[in-house]
Amino acid sequence: MTTNTFDPAPFLARPGVPELLAALKADEGAVRFVGGAVRDHLLGAPVSDLDVATIYEPPRVIGYLEDAGIKAIPTGIDHGTITAVSQGTVVEVTTLRADVDTDGRRAEVAFTTDWEEDSRRRDFTINALYADPTTGELFDYHGGLADLEARRVAFIGDPLERIAEDHLRILRFFRFHARFSDGAPDAAGLAACAEQANTLKSLSRERIADELLKLLALPDPHPTVEVMEAHGIFAPVLPEITAAGVERLKQLQLFEAEAGRKCRPIRRLAALLPREPDVARDVASRLKLSKEQRDRLSSAAIPAKGSARELAYRLGPLYAIDRLALTPWWESPSGKSRADAVRYVERWDVPQLPVKGGDLIRMGLEPGPLVARTLRAIENEWIDNDFADDARFDTIVDRHLACARADSEA
Incomplete structure (x- = not known):
C-alpha cells in the first residue's frame, strides 16, 4: 500500500547520509532522493541502492563532497553521476539532466536545474518520484503515485519516444511489470514495445542478458514472459524462445514451489530454450554469458538419466538439480519423487571414489x-x-x- 507522505528517517539513519546531504546543501533544496529508493520506500519494500539528484554540476558536487571529507568517485561523470562513499554508505549523486540527443543505445545530455525537465527523461512514472530529504515533501510530475497505488507500470509521456531514447526500456518495461504490477500490462506501453521489438537488435547482448536474467530472478516471471512471447518481443534477439519454452518455465516454477527450491535465473533460462545442448551453447555465446553460466546452461539442456545420486556424483549437486528440475518425466530407480530427489541431493555428502x-x-x-x-x-x-x-x-x-x-x- 502506498502513501502520499514520505518519511526520510530510515535513509537519514544510514551512516554518513546526513553528512552527505549537509555537504550538498539539502537544507537549501539543492538535493532530493529519487527513483527506486523513493518508489520502494513508499511500497514498504527494502531499499538497497540510494540515489539522489542535485542541481549542482559534477565538479561542484565533487568539491562539496571532498570539502566534507567524503570520498567522491567519478563513475559516470560525463552523464553527471558521482559515486559518494560516506562513512561506508554508497550513494549515487546525479546532476539534473536533459537529453540533447539519443540513438536508442546512449544519450548525450545537458545539465539543468529544472527538476521537472530531469523527470521527463526518466522511463516510467513510478521511477520519476522525488522526495525532499529534510521535509519529506514528495514531487510527482507524471502521476507516478497514482500508478504506484494501482500497481501499474506506465511510460512517461509517449511510450514510443521513451523507447526511441533507449531501446532497453522495452525489456525494462516487462521486468518492472513482473515486479510491481497486477494483471495485464499497460496497453499503450505493451503496444509500443511490440511495435519496436526489432530495435532490440541494436543493443549489446550483454545488456539484453542482464535484463533477461533480472526478469527471470523475480518470484513469478511466467505470466509476463508469456505476454512477451505472444507479442513477439523475443523473436528479434532470442527466436529460440517459443510458447513451448514458456510452458516449460511455468512447469519449472510449479516444481520450484513444490520442492521448495530457490529460483535460479540460468535454470529458468534453460527452461525457455529447447532441450538441445548445442542451442543452449549458441544462446550462451550470443548473450556473452560467463563460462560458468554457459556450462550450466548447456548442461541443463540434457535430460536427467540414472539415479539422483549418480547425477550428483558425476555433475555436482547444483548441475544435477538443474537436470532433475527440468526433466518432468525423470524416473527414479529408487522410487523417489523428483522433488524428494532434489531435496536429497541438496543434503547428500557426495563421496569420493575410494581408490586412485x-x-x-x-x-x-x-x-x-x-x-x-x-x-x-x-x-x-x-x-x-x-x-x-x-x-x-x-x-x-x-x-x-x-x-x-x-x-x-x-
Whole structure:
C-alpha cells in the first residue's frame, strides 16, 4: 500500500547520509532522493541502492563532497553521476539532466536545474518520484503515485519516444511489470514495445542478458514472459524462445514451489530454450554469458538419466538439480519423487571414489592407459551398485584388477 507522505528517517539513519546531504546543501533544496529508493520506500519494500539528484554540476558536487571529507568517485561523470562513499554508505549523486540527443543505445545530455525537465527523461512514472530529504515533501510530475497505488507500470509521456531514447526500456518495461504490477500490462506501453521489438537488435547482448536474467530472478516471471512471447518481443534477439519454452518455465516454477527450491535465473533460462545442448551453447555465446553460466546452461539442456545420486556424483549437486528440475518425466530407480530427489541431493555428502590410480599401480598394474581404463571401470560399477560399501567395493576392485592383469599379459 502506498502513501502520499514520505518519511526520510530510515535513509537519514544510514551512516554518513546526513553528512552527505549537509555537504550538498539539502537544507537549501539543492538535493532530493529519487527513483527506486523513493518508489520502494513508499511500497514498504527494502531499499538497497540510494540515489539522489542535485542541481549542482559534477565538479561542484565533487568539491562539496571532498570539502566534507567524503570520498567522491567519478563513475559516470560525463552523464553527471558521482559515486559518494560516506562513512561506508554508497550513494549515487546525479546532476539534473536533459537529453540533447539519443540513438536508442546512449544519450548525450545537458545539465539543468529544472527538476521537472530531469523527470521527463526518466522511463516510467513510478521511477520519476522525488522526495525532499529534510521535509519529506514528495514531487510527482507524471502521476507516478497514482500508478504506484494501482500497481501499474506506465511510460512517461509517449511510450514510443521513451523507447526511441533507449531501446532497453522495452525489456525494462516487462521486468518492472513482473515486479510491481497486477494483471495485464499497460496497453499503450505493451503496444509500443511490440511495435519496436526489432530495435532490440541494436543493443549489446550483454545488456539484453542482464535484463533477461533480472526478469527471470523475480518470484513469478511466467505470466509476463508469456505476454512477451505472444507479442513477439523475443523473436528479434532470442527466436529460440517459443510458447513451448514458456510452458516449460511455468512447469519449472510449479516444481520450484513444490520442492521448495530457490529460483535460479540460468535454470529458468534453460527452461525457455529447447532441450538441445548445442542451442543452449549458441544462446550462451550470443548473450556473452560467463563460462560458468554457459556450462550450466548447456548442461541443463540434457535430460536427467540414472539415479539422483549418480547425477550428483558425476555433475555436482547444483548441475544435477538443474537436470532433475527440468526433466518432468525423470524416473527414479529408487522410487523417489523428483522433488524428494532434489531435496536429497541438496543434503547428500557426495563421496569420493575410494581408490586412485596410484593405488592400482601399487597393487601391481603398470603405469599407463590401462590404469585409467581400469579405474574408470571400477568407478562405473561402483556407481551402478549405488556406491557400494567397503566389502563390496573390495570385490569390485579385485575383479577389475584381475581382468586388467590378464589383459596386460595377453
